[in-house]
């Protein structure tokens with residue numbers, strides 16, 4: 001069998017101009033592209049991130065033995081921990097994976113903003129502590145990003161990391177300086193921001209997470225349905241491209257809306273995530289945050305990677321320090 005490592009890039013279906021640029025930058029064999037991401041490749045060979053992405057896609061689509069190709073092109077994947085092991089496991093083991101769009105939905109007060117803030121801090125966890133060592137963009141459509149609460153969760157995160165290593169490089173000022181905050185007042189601003197996000201990301205290559213809290217807020221009311229669907233589709237498509245090209249995670253917070261039919265409510269109504277199918281297509285994982293009695297739970301109701309999950313609901317809590325696992329039930333004998 002052909003060894004994919006020794007395959008010359010010239011033998012692949014890539015444009016001659018691109019081959020030259022790859023050669024000039026020292027990429028000769030498929031193996032050389034093993035660690036390349038669209039962003040790193042674009043810098044190395046001097047093309048746009050989109051062109052670098054299209055080169056990587058072309059290579060993936062070429063007629064090579066698929067098993068070896070996957071192993072060659074496979075990039076090191078980092079994930080953003082939520083600090084709730086249960087939710088990390090639902091999301092594939094380590095948390096929110098870079099390169100994907102994940103949705104958290106739930107009723108007001110369930111903890112979506114707390115999750116968004118926790119992730120914006122945790123994306124900064126250094127590599128030596130198995131974090132993505134990145135920065136975050138926080139797009140606030142509702143005005144719920146309260147700086148005092150961010151500082152509280154940041155201090156909780158610093159304390160937690162200090163339990164793991166001594167002298168962690170984290171401090172409050174650095175954490176806050178690595179969250180780029182955008183306050184959005186209507187859907188036109190949101191659309192414009194997402195449309196021009198490439199430019200911002202090119203200037204801020206450390207960004208590894210974009211949180212939109214919430215995606216539905218400016219799309220709920222009087223907006224014409226066809227306009228709403230069109231704008232949302234454009235935003236969703238752009239977010240998918242951004243997530244892949246810049247290898248970052250996009251986390252969408254979403255509200256719940258009442259739908260008639262389904263019979264689950266006393267008045268023949270069902271609570272369902274807002275904006276329906278448009279978001280469903282773009283999100284690889286969708287998590288419902290909900291309350292049962294006084295406890296909070298997370299339920300994975302869509303997963304692109306693990307359709308046959310055994311455990312789909314886990315418990316979590318929100319404390320002063322942020323999102324955490326629930327303590328194990330105390331021994332009734334004690």
Ligand SMILES: Nc1ncnc2c1ncn2[C@@H]1O[C@H](COP(=O)(O)OP(=O)(O)OP(=O)(O)O)[C@@H](O)[C@H]1O
Nearest residue numbers: 106107108109110111112113114115144318319320
């Ligand atoms: N310092 C704190 N200590 C403990 N729990 C807190 C603290 N701050 C907030 N919470 C919890 O987080 C909840 C608010 O969560 P959050 O604002 O994330 O909800 P949300 O799902 O974003 O709601 P909305 O849809 O209205 O924006 C509070 O009701 C409270 O239970």
